[in-house]
Amino acid sequence: MERIEDVRDAVACALEARGLSNRQFISEIREGKRDDGPFMLGALAWAQREARPPAE
Numbered sequence: 616m617e618r619i620e621d622v623r624d625a626v627a628c629a630l631e632a633r634g635l636s637n638r639q640f641i642s643e644i645r646e647g648k649r650d651d652g653p654f655m656l657g658a659l660a661w662a663q664r665e666a667r668p669p670a671e
Contacts, residue, residue: 619659623647626658 627644635641643649650659 619647619650622658622662623650623655626654630654 623645627641630641630644640649644652644655649655
């Protein structure tokens, strides 16, 4: 799995690209204060899935 910091940054960047302008919320994502939120839980699940070896 990618580093948690990379996942946090990817989530924050994706939200910014979609027009989210709440700077405090985005900063909290990057700082790890929102790791239990739906955006991060989904991103972490996806990163874990992508890190698995391919099925035979």
